[in-house]
Amino acid sequence: MKKVDTCIRHSYQVLILILYETACAQISSPHRSSIINETISIIHGEEDKPLHLQCPFSVTNTVLKRNGRIVKESRFGALVYSLILRKDDHNSTFSCETYTSAGRKRTMNTATLDIRYKPFLSMNYTSNNVYEGQSVTLCCSSDSRPLTKEMWWDMESRLLSSEYDTNVLCHKIMNISRQDSGSYKCFAENEIGIVNTDEIIITVLYPPNIPDQHINFTDTDVLRTLKCLANGVPAKYSYGRWQHLSRFGEYIRYLNSSPDGKVTLPPIANKMERYQDNGIYLCTASNTVSDSFGNSFQTGKNFVMSNGPPVFVKKIEHKQYGQIGKIFNMKFIVYSTSEIEWFNIKSENKEIRVSSEMTHVNSSMVFHGTELSVETIEVVLSFNISNKSSRQDYTVTLCNGYGNSSFVVELKSVQVYVEEQKNDDTMAAIITFSTFVVMCVPILGAAVFLRRKRNRRTSEDVSESESVDGQPVPMENIVYQNATHLVAFRPTPVQTSVEVIEYNRGSYTQEQNTAPLIGQLNYVDVIFQPSTTQDVVQIIGIENRTIYADVNVSAGATSSVDTRSVMSSDEEKLCRN
Helix, strand or coil: CHHHHHHHHHHHHHHHHHHHHHHHHHHHCCCCCEECCCCCCEEEEECCCEEEEEECCCCCCEEEEECCEEEEEECCCCEEEEEECCHHHCCCEEEEEEECCCCCEEEEEEEEEEEEEEEEEEECCCCEEEECCCCEEEEEEEEEECCCCEEEEEECCEEEEEEECCCEEEEEECCCCHHHCEEEEEEEECCCCEEECCCEEEEEEEEEECCCEEEEEECCCCCCEEECCCEEECCCCEECCEEEECCCCCEEEEECCCCCCEEECCCCCCHHHHHHHCEEEEEEEECCCCCCCCCCCEEEEEEEEEECCCEEEECCCCEEECCCCCEEEEEEEEECCCCCCEEEEEECCEEECCEEEEEEEEEEEEECCEEEEEEEEEEEEEEECCCCCCEEEEEEEEEECCEEEEEEEEEECHHHHHHHHHHHHHHHHHHHHHHHHHHHHHHHHHHHHHHHHHHHHHHHHHHHHHHCCCCCEEEECCEEECCCCEEECCECCCCCCCEECCCCHHHHHHHHHHCCCCCCCCEEEEECCCCCCCCEEEEEECCCCCEEEEEECCCCCEEEECCCCCCCHHHHHHHHC
């Protein structure tokens, strides 16, 4: 009787335990328990959802195994096992087994889990550094149940590419640039949910970019510092020397850089000379990354404007001359970084009414010991000269937006100027007249000498021809020579009844072209045969057609030489002038 009571109490305890575990499983989840029995071989579930597996046996020593490994056991028979489903639970096998008190297996029921899960993503790329200009391909693959509906790539919430009904998506970046640096993610979606990969960080390496800067100083700025603003990846730089150029790109000087890319301009004590710091300053920096041309150092420009009052580049002479009552034009060149806003001219502390004309021109100046081209202003100030005294001082003042500059000019009136000018004109006239006289006298003397000599020879020839009939009569050619030209006259053979000794015109032409006629006379011999006619034969110059001789070929030979010989046109002009 005592054994029966003990058995009844044990049965009640087992029943209460079974009811308790079943109730707990139902309270913890709205889903019903999945009973593993001999009729159920597949149990369905969904990722992130709970699943309750129940072994239906009411006997003692019940064991639940997962893929052959015990996950739970009970000495009271009935058993319930709960879990939150994961992707890895898919295709897992659960079995319920019972054993006798002696340890022998009595029964075993088995079931396999079929789990629906969100896409599981994998990639072929990890965070890395790439050089600007290279190409990068990002690929993402998806494993999901059911299949993936859509996949896409984005960069910091910016959509890059997408595709439907696929389990692989690649995004290719051609010629990657510094703007492509950032965080990349791959996304995939199916009926269960949306997932994304961990972010991929791409760092694009590129050489320094040095932006141009425009910096203004004034003549009161003593300390002047420039900085090379390099911006690249990696952000570790080395700097080269600074180079100072003019606005036209002409070299001025080199300056050493500090380790952090700064340069302090050497101080200039005289603030009126601080304009010499104007120009373009080139700085160079490198972070060991070369550009597409293979240059590791990059260059930036600093445009420096050192403003100050006007600087007179070319002042007019301290002493000037003008005519009383007339307008005097004072011209000079000024260097100014801004427009001339105001000007005046004073004499004896009184301002003079003046008109102006300003023109932008290029001039040369010396900057830090180097002569170079600069943009300047040509100023012309026009005013009437005072008639109070023979000389006066005039103070010229120019002003721009940064100050003013002045200089003084001494202007002499017309009386002094006219007297000095008359003396200069008289001396110039004397020198000019003397020069012409010296040049003309030798020419006139040579002409007279030649004329007299010709007349003397002609008289002798005529006398000889009258005493001997039929003999050759030599006829001289007259050659005139001035300071710059040679002029030669030769007779041309004339076909008459007289006999002309052989005359070679070709030889004459060649001689004329090649042999200068300097200080000598040339002759031609003409033989006259006796004739009873009264015809007169003339010998005429070949070039100027001058009649040099009238020849009577009658019984008595006579000769008449035309002494009309005028100086050449060049000689006339030279003496006339």
